[in-house]
Amino acid sequence: MSLPPTARNIALFWSKVVKSPNACWYFVAAISSPDGYGRYNYQRRNRQRTVLAHRFSVELVHGPLDEHVVCEHKCNEPLCVRVGPGHLTPSTHSENVRYAIALGRMSGHTLLDGQGRSRYQRSLDIRDALAHGYDEEALLQAKTDYGRDQGILF
Numbered sequence: 836m837s838l839p840p841t842a843r844n845i846a847l848f849w850s851k852v853v854k855s856p857n858a859c860w861y862f863v864a865a866i867s868s869p870d871g872y873g874r875y876n877y878q879r880r881n882r883q884r885t886v887l888a889h890r891f892s893v894e895l896v897h898g899p900l901d902e903h904v905v906c907e908h909k910c911n912e913p914l915c916v917r918v919g920p921g922h923l924t925p926s927t928h929s930e931n932v933r934y935a936i937a938l939g940r941m942s943g944h945t946l947l948d949g950q951g952r953s954r955y956q957r958s959l960d961i962r963d964a965l966a967h968g969y970d971e972e973a974l975l976q977a978k979t980d981y982g983r984d985q986g987i988l989f
Protein backbone atom coordinates (compact mmCIF):
# COMPACT_ATOMS: atom_id res chain seq x y z
CA MET A 836 0.00 0.00 0.00
CA SER A 837 1.66 3.22 -1.09
CA LEU A 838 -0.70 5.07 1.25
CA PRO A 839 -0.65 3.26 4.60
CA PRO A 840 -4.14 3.16 6.12
CA THR A 841 -4.86 4.76 9.48
CA ALA A 842 -6.55 2.97 12.39
CA ARG A 843 -9.75 4.71 11.34
CA ASN A 844 -9.37 3.51 7.72
CA ILE A 845 -8.96 -0.01 9.06
CA ALA A 846 -11.92 0.23 11.44
CA LEU A 847 -14.09 1.49 8.58
CA PHE A 848 -12.95 -1.42 6.44
CA TRP A 849 -14.06 -3.98 9.06
CA SER A 850 -17.39 -2.17 9.46
CA LYS A 851 -18.09 -3.19 5.84
CA VAL A 852 -17.38 -6.87 6.44
CA VAL A 853 -19.92 -9.53 7.43
CA LYS A 854 -18.31 -12.60 8.99
CA SER A 855 -19.76 -16.02 8.51
CA PRO A 856 -19.06 -17.92 11.78
CA ASN A 857 -17.20 -20.85 10.25
CA ALA A 858 -16.46 -19.75 6.73
CA CYS A 859 -15.85 -16.68 4.60
CA TRP A 860 -15.82 -13.06 5.67
CA TYR A 861 -17.73 -11.05 3.07
CA PHE A 862 -16.95 -7.51 2.03
CA VAL A 863 -20.35 -5.86 1.50
CA ALA A 864 -19.58 -2.36 0.19
CA ALA A 865 -18.45 -1.34 -3.32
CA ILE A 866 -18.13 -4.17 -5.84
CA SER A 867 -16.34 -3.87 -9.13
CA SER A 868 -17.48 -5.18 -12.50
CA PRO A 869 -16.86 -7.57 -14.13
CA ASP A 870 -14.64 -9.39 -11.63
CA GLY A 871 -17.04 -9.23 -8.66
CA TYR A 872 -14.30 -8.24 -6.23
CA GLY A 873 -14.86 -5.84 -3.37
CA ARG A 874 -13.32 -2.39 -3.70
CA TYR A 875 -12.34 -0.39 -0.69
CA ASN A 876 -11.95 3.35 -0.89
CA TYR A 877 -10.08 5.17 1.88
CA GLN A 878 -8.79 8.64 2.51
CA ARG A 879 -5.82 9.92 4.40
CA ARG A 880 -4.64 13.53 4.53
CA ASN A 881 -6.85 14.48 1.58
CA ARG A 882 -5.43 11.71 -0.51
CA GLN A 883 -7.65 8.94 -1.71
CA ARG A 884 -7.00 5.33 -2.64
CA THR A 885 -9.27 2.65 -4.06
CA VAL A 886 -7.91 -0.83 -3.60
CA LEU A 887 -9.09 -4.41 -3.93
CA ALA A 888 -10.76 -5.20 -0.62
CA HIS A 889 -9.19 -8.65 -0.32
CA ARG A 890 -5.75 -7.25 -1.07
CA PHE A 891 -6.22 -4.59 1.58
CA SER A 892 -7.06 -7.32 4.06
CA VAL A 893 -4.04 -9.44 3.16
CA GLU A 894 -1.76 -6.43 3.54
CA LEU A 895 -3.14 -5.79 7.03
CA VAL A 896 -1.81 -9.22 7.99
CA HIS A 897 1.27 -9.63 5.82
CA GLY A 898 2.35 -6.02 5.34
CA PRO A 899 2.78 -4.24 1.99
CA LEU A 900 2.92 -6.69 -0.92
CA ASP A 901 5.12 -6.46 -3.98
CA GLU A 902 3.21 -5.68 -7.16
CA HIS A 903 3.76 -9.15 -8.61
CA VAL A 904 2.22 -10.81 -5.58
CA VAL A 905 -1.44 -11.69 -6.02
CA CYS A 906 -3.91 -12.66 -3.33
CA GLU A 907 -5.40 -16.02 -4.03
CA HIS A 908 -8.91 -17.01 -2.97
CA LYS A 909 -8.60 -20.67 -1.94
CA CYS A 910 -12.32 -20.52 -1.10
CA ASN A 911 -13.08 -19.27 -4.62
CA GLU A 912 -15.23 -16.51 -3.14
CA PRO A 913 -14.38 -13.12 -4.72
CA LEU A 914 -15.86 -11.12 -1.81
CA CYS A 915 -13.97 -13.01 0.89
CA VAL A 916 -11.50 -10.94 2.93
CA ARG A 917 -10.59 -13.59 5.48
CA VAL A 918 -6.84 -14.15 5.53
CA GLY A 919 -5.58 -17.65 6.25
CA PRO A 920 -5.48 -21.24 5.06
CA GLY A 921 -8.54 -22.14 3.01
CA HIS A 922 -9.35 -18.50 2.28
CA LEU A 923 -6.93 -15.77 1.25
CA THR A 924 -3.23 -16.31 0.79
CA PRO A 925 -0.63 -14.22 -1.00
CA SER A 926 1.05 -15.98 -3.89
CA THR A 927 2.94 -15.36 -7.09
CA HIS A 928 0.86 -14.93 -10.21
CA SER A 929 2.07 -18.16 -11.82
CA GLU A 930 0.86 -20.13 -8.81
CA ASN A 931 -2.49 -18.38 -9.01
CA VAL A 932 -2.91 -19.17 -12.70
CA ARG A 933 -2.04 -22.80 -12.07
CA TYR A 934 -4.62 -22.96 -9.31
CA ALA A 935 -7.29 -21.31 -11.47
CA ILE A 936 -6.67 -23.79 -14.28
CA ALA A 937 -6.96 -26.64 -11.79
CA LEU A 938 -10.37 -25.32 -10.81
CA GLY A 939 -11.49 -24.99 -14.41
CA ARG A 940 -12.00 -21.29 -14.00
CA MET A 941 -10.13 -20.46 -17.18
CA SER A 942 -12.06 -22.61 -19.59
CA GLY A 943 -13.77 -19.64 -21.25
CA HIS A 944 -16.26 -18.92 -18.49
CA THR A 945 -13.99 -17.03 -16.20
CA LEU A 946 -16.56 -14.42 -15.29
CA LEU A 947 -19.56 -16.69 -14.92
CA ASP A 948 -20.53 -18.88 -12.03
CA GLY A 949 -21.87 -22.39 -12.57
CA GLN A 950 -25.38 -21.09 -13.18
CA GLY A 951 -24.64 -18.72 -16.03
CA ARG A 952 -24.64 -15.74 -13.74
CA SER A 953 -21.85 -13.19 -13.94
CA ARG A 954 -19.38 -13.04 -11.07
CA TYR A 955 -20.37 -9.42 -10.64
CA GLN A 956 -24.08 -10.24 -10.31
CA ARG A 957 -23.32 -13.10 -7.93
CA SER A 958 -21.37 -10.72 -5.69
CA LEU A 959 -24.23 -8.20 -5.77
CA ASP A 960 -26.67 -10.95 -4.77
CA ILE A 961 -24.49 -11.98 -1.84
CA ARG A 962 -24.08 -8.38 -0.73
CA ASP A 963 -27.88 -7.96 -0.80
CA ALA A 964 -28.35 -11.16 1.21
CA LEU A 965 -26.03 -9.83 3.92
CA ALA A 966 -27.32 -6.25 3.90
CA HIS A 967 -28.74 -6.61 7.40
CA GLY A 968 -25.99 -8.74 8.86
CA TYR A 969 -25.17 -12.41 8.64
CA ASP A 970 -28.12 -14.43 7.38
CA GLU A 971 -27.21 -18.00 6.54
CA GLU A 972 -30.41 -18.78 4.67
CA ALA A 973 -30.30 -15.64 2.53
CA LEU A 974 -26.61 -16.25 1.85
CA LEU A 975 -27.19 -19.82 0.73
CA GLN A 976 -29.99 -18.67 -1.51
CA ALA A 977 -27.83 -15.96 -3.07
CA LYS A 978 -25.16 -18.56 -3.76
CA THR A 979 -27.30 -21.42 -5.01
CA ASP A 980 -30.86 -20.45 -5.85
CA TYR A 981 -30.12 -18.10 -8.68
CA GLY A 982 -32.78 -18.31 -11.36
CA ARG A 983 -35.76 -18.91 -9.12
CA ASP A 984 -36.78 -15.28 -8.91
CA GLN A 985 -36.29 -14.92 -12.64
CA GLY A 986 -38.72 -17.75 -13.32
CA ILE A 987 -36.09 -19.82 -15.08
CA LEU A 988 -36.59 -22.97 -13.04
CA PHE A 989 -40.37 -23.14 -13.15
Ligand SMILES: [Zn+2]
Nearest residue numbers: 859910915922
Ligand atom coordinates in the same frame (compact mmCIF):
# COMPACT_ATOMS: atom_id res chain seq x y z
ZN1 LIG B 1 -13.23 -17.31 2.11
